Amino acid sequence: MKRLGLAIILVALVAGLSAAEESGDFEPATTNVWGAEYPRIDKAGRVEVRIKAPDATKVRLNFWSGPKVDMQKQPDGFWTITTEPLAPGLHYYTLSIDGVEMSDPGSHAFFGGGKYASAVEVPEAGADYYEIRAVPHGQVREVWYDSKVTGAWRHALVYLPPGYEEQTKARYPVLYLQHGGGENETGWIRQGRANFILDNLIADGTCKPMIVVMAYGYARRAGYTPPDLTGKPFGSPEMMKAMQDMAAAFEDDVTQALIPFVDATYRTIADRDHRAMAGLSMGGMQTFQITLNHLDLFSYIGGFSGAGGLRMIGNQKPDWKAAHNGVFADPAAFAKKVRLLWVGVGTDEPERMREGIRGFHAALTEAGIQHVYWESPGTDHEWQTWRRDLKDFAPRLFQ
Amino acid sequence: MKRLGLAIILVALVAGLSAAEESGDFEPATTNVWGAEYPRIDKAGRVEVRIKAPDATKVRLNFWSGPKVDMQKQPDGFWTITTEPLAPGLHYYTLSIDGVEMSDPGSHAFFGGGKYASAVEVPEAGADYYEIRAVPHGQVREVWYDSKVTGAWRHALVYLPPGYEEQTKARYPVLYLQHGGGENETGWIRQGRANFILDNLIADGTCKPMIVVMAYGYARRAGYTPPDLTGKPFGSPEMMKAMQDMAAAFEDDVTQALIPFVDATYRTIADRDHRAMAGLSMGGMQTFQITLNHLDLFSYIGGFSGAGGLRMIGNQKPDWKAAHNGVFADPAAFAKKVRLLWVGVGTDEPERMREGIRGFHAALTEAGIQHVYWESPGTDHEWQTWRRDLKDFAPRLFQ
Numbered sequence: 001m002k003r004l005g006l007a008i009i010l011v012a013l014v015a016g017l018s019a020a021e022e023s024g025d026f027e028p029a030t031t032n033v034w035g036a037e038y039p040r041i042d043k044a045g046r047v048e049v050r051i052k053a054p055d056a057t058k059v060r061l062n063f064w065s066g067p068k069v070d071m072q073k074q075p076d077g078f079w080t081i082t083t084e085p086l087a088p089g090l091h092y093y094t095l096s097i098d099g100v101e102m103s104d105p106g107s108h109a110f111f112g113g114g115k116y117a118s119a120v121e122v123p124e125a126g127a128d129y130y131e132i133r134a135v136p137h138g139q140v141r142e143v144w145y146d147s148k149v150t151g152a153w154r155h156a157l158v159y160l161p162p163g164y165e166e167q168t169k170a171r172y173p174v175l176y177l178q179h180g181g182g183e184n185e186t187g188w189i190r191q192g193r194a195n196f197i198l199d200n201l202i203a204d205g206t207c208k209p210m211i212v213v214m215a216y217g218y219a220r221r222a223g224y225t226p227p228d229l230t231g232k233p234f235g236s237p238e239m240m241k242a243m244q245d246m247a248a249a250f251e252d253d254v255t256q257a258l259i260p261f262v263d264a265t266y267r268t269i270a271d272r273d274h275r276a277m278a279g280l281s282m283g284g285m286q287t288f289q290i291t292l293n294h295l296d297l298f299s300y301i302g303g304f305s306g307a308g309g310l311r312m313i314g315n316q317k318p319d320w321k322a323a324h325n326g327v328f329a330d331p332a333a334f335a336k337k338v339r340l341l342w343v344g345v346g347t348d349e350p351e352r353m354r355e356g357i358r359g360f361h362a363a364l365t366e367a368g369i370q371h372v373y374w375e376s377p378g379t380d381h382e383w384q385t386w387r388r389d390l391k392d393f394a395p396r397l398f399q
Numbered sequence: 400m401k402r403l404g405l406a407i408i409l410v411a412l413v414a415g416l417s418a419a420e421e422s423g424d425f426e427p428a429t430t431n432v433w434g435a436e437y438p439r440i441d442k443a444g445r446v447e448v449r450i451k452a453p454d455a456t457k458v459r460l461n462f463w464s465g466p467k468v469d470m471q472k473q474p475d476g477f478w479t480i481t482t483e484p485l486a487p488g489l490h491y492y493t494l495s496i497d498g499v500e501m502s503d504p505g506s507h508a509f510f511g512g513g514k515y516a517s518a519v520e521v522p523e524a525g526a527d528y529y530e531i532r533a534v535p536h537g538q539v540r541e542v543w544y545d546s547k548v549t550g551a552w553r554h555a556l557v558y559l560p561p562g563y564e565e566q567t568k569a570r571y572p573v574l575y576l577q578h579g580g581g582e583n584e585t586g587w588i589r590q591g592r593a594n595f596i597l598d599n600l601i602a603d604g605t606c607k608p609m610i611v612v613m614a615y616g617y618a619r620r621a622g623y624t625p626p627d628l629t630g631k632p633f634g635s636p637e638m639m640k641a642m643q644d645m646a647a648a649f650e651d652d653v654t655q656a657l658i659p660f661v662d663a664t665y666r667t668i669a670d671r672d673h674r675a676m677a678g679l680s681m682g683g684m685q686t687f688q689i690t691l692n693h694l695d696l697f698s699y700i701g702g703f704s705g706a707g708g709l710r711m712i713g714n715q716k717p718d719w720k721a722a723h724n725g726v727f728a729d730p731a732a733f734a735k736k737v738r739l740l741w742v743g744v745g746t747d748e749p750e751r752m753r754e755g756i757r758g759f760h761a762a763l764t765e766a767g768i769q770h771v772y773w774e775s776p777g778t779d780h781e782w783q784t785w786r787r788d789l790k791d792f793a794p795r796l797f798q
Contacts, residue, residue, distance in 0.1 A: 033510075033513060033515075034513065034583075034617055035513070052499070053497070053498070053499045054498060055498045055499075056498075056499065057454075097499050098452070098454045098455055098496070098497060099452070099454045099455075100451070100452045100454075100496050100501070101504070102496070102499070102501035102502070102504075103501070103508075103515065105515070109502075109508040109515035114433065115432055115504040115505075116432075116504070116508035116515060132552050137543055139540045139541065140540065140541040141538045141539065141540050142538065142539040142541075143536075144531060144536055146533065153531050168567055184433075195541075
């Protein structure tokens with residue numbers, strides 16, 4: 001068994017055991033797999049990437065919200081690059097090897113863009129609100145619920161706050177928290193660290209203990225046959241119809257399958273005063289559609305770099321009477337019904353996104369609709385914006 | 400917000416919405432990401448793989464325990480291949496593009512080989528014991544425990560059986576279940592489907608409800624500086640030392656940090672009669688080292704395609720008096736102390752592995768040491784073997 005055992009574990013072990021060398025103050029990213037020396041990061045936030053591709057003729061590093069640069073081939077067959085300093089936070093990236101996009105074997109894989117991508121975590125000086133700290137920790141649970149809407153088992157993650165198991169009589173409010181386009185139900189934990197953010201806020205006494213439910217935002221109604229969009233132009237009627245079908249299927253899944261499952265499975269306070277929904281980007285749009293169509297179920301609403309619904313009309317002043325069943329038509333009644341309407345965006349997000357959210361905020365203000373608006377300084381359409389959003393949003397819930 | 404919203408979700412949506420076309424009886428693998436048409440599988444277990452690489456000169460498909468074949472370039476810039484029928488089960492694979500190994504963007508990523516790899520699930524006719532069924536489901540929980548041994552927070556997955564939350568007075572036995580070399584604590588759930596296997600066995604009444612703890616099998620003692628093994632030959636004294644250091648660190652982490660955490664966190668029956676450990680491959684070797692060094696803590700032992708410890712002497716008859724503190728020296732005393740010693744291997748595993756386990760079984764038999772030996776017909780050093788092992792092993796526990 002001896003040599004055999006060696007053979008079995010060598011593959012992973014050599015990396016893990018040879019992780020000694022250093023250079024300057026560059027250190028392996030905390031998002032690396034065990035023993036991977038690259039990518040690595042220095043104090044200034046510069047990222048050094050390295051990949052072996054001796055036969056490649058062109059290798060590029062593509063940060064999805066950051067530098068997209070050619071890498072340099074070295075005599076040893078490795079390609080390397082060191083970026084300019086990046087903003088703090090988790091940055092998705094992929095490598096392009098002779099035109100083939102791939103993830104970096106040195107990085108943990110994160111589900112984004114509809115596939116598994118790589119990412120580097122650039123630390124933010126002084127920010128430990130999303131780090132694991134020596135405080136009581138909630139648990140993240142994987143659950144599978146049988147959705148009559150989609151006709152399939154659906155996987156969700158559920159955060160139970162510290163003390164949930166000890167206080168066997170206590171009941172808790174629930175935040176439904178959605179990922180963005182191309183991501184899945186794991187995003188808020190793996191990329192967003194929502195569990196650590198809640199642990200820390202609760203430990204600091206600034207946030208009510210709550211249950212957080214993270215579902216998969218893509219859904220197809222049972223028996224639904226997706227249209228073939230091949231060759232259909234961007235934004236074609238067929239695509240719009242397909243998107244509306246999916247949005248409606250997810251809305252029904254949340255209200256008819258997920259919420260009943262959660263209320264039956266956990267000690268929730270199952271009323272609108274103790275139920276919130278928020279989401280980022282696509283999840284923000286889903287949140288507005290679902291909550292504003294079901295104000296009997298929700299009283300707290302958050303849009304992180306995503307708001308309104310498919311029926312919002314860009315950043316022109318919307319027709320509030322028409323939009324969202326006219327819930328905005330009477331600001332006083334709305335303020336009475338909705339305890340929190342929260343909208344935020346990062347100041348470094350793409351202009352269309354930033355101005356879209358600002359325009360929505362402006363329209364709400366002009367219409368006299370009570371809401372909280374917040375901008376994350378210096379961050380893009382990325383997870384650091386949404387971590388900060390959650391940190392500002394969660395303490396405002398259920399007070 | 401409208402065009403913006405489209406832009407945000409298009410990336411993942413188009414795939415999800417255009418998933419119409421079919422060919423013959425090939426269907427997308429259940430292990431694919433949302434909407435990915437490839438890889439796909441037919442009834443015979445043939446796998447069709449497709450990747451776009453118009454500028455590549457050589458593309459290979461590498462199944463880690465299966466065919467390693469060149470793919471053919473098509474006029475449209477895609478490379479394709481259809482394999483021979485594969486054995487049932489989950490098969491790891493990677494693609495090699497001009498010598499660069501990458502995972503397939505169409506597949507979910509599974510942590511194996513020290514990185515994220517692709518895999519296809521080839522269904523086994525008539526086998527639904529690892530499928531999700533309409534039975535009560537346990538929950539898989541993510542926990543982080545503060546290990547004084549490693550000086551770091553460690554992540555583990557814990558399966559709580561159905562009814563755990565309702566029967567608030569009930570206490571449960573615990574199975575510690577380890578992954579193999581190059582894998583991590585997620586393997587038994589993502590690849591092995593241990594939660595569904597336990598759900599189904601418990602629902603069928605053939606298995607006692609139990610807690611299953613899945614920890615990360617790699618560990619470094621706090622303050623440990625890994626040696627630089629660069630240039631050191633395979634099996635060098637330095638490597639052996641480093642492996643023994645890691646094995647000892649993990650042994651202490653399990654016995655001094657993990658077990659106390661689990662017994663403090665969950666309603667366990669915290670004695671040796673209600674504690675089992677099993678593992679696959681490297682995890683099997685760890686299991687033997689840890690349990691046989693701590694028979695005060697464990698009374699059930701399972702080795703799935705991995706047994707003995709670093710001190711076992713190949714498939715020659717071992718010196719039982721020397722091995723494992725001599726616990727095997729008195730078969731009668733051993734049988735009295737250890738309620739189950741279980742060893743298994745797949746008939747199609749690599750010869751050295753198969754013969755190593757068979758030799759261990761033969762040695763145990765010759766020494767008169769009571770044990771259960773089982774072979775998985777037609778399966779390799781892969782997850783289908785270990786799913787079957789768990790299905791045979793778990794019902795024998797805590798009876």
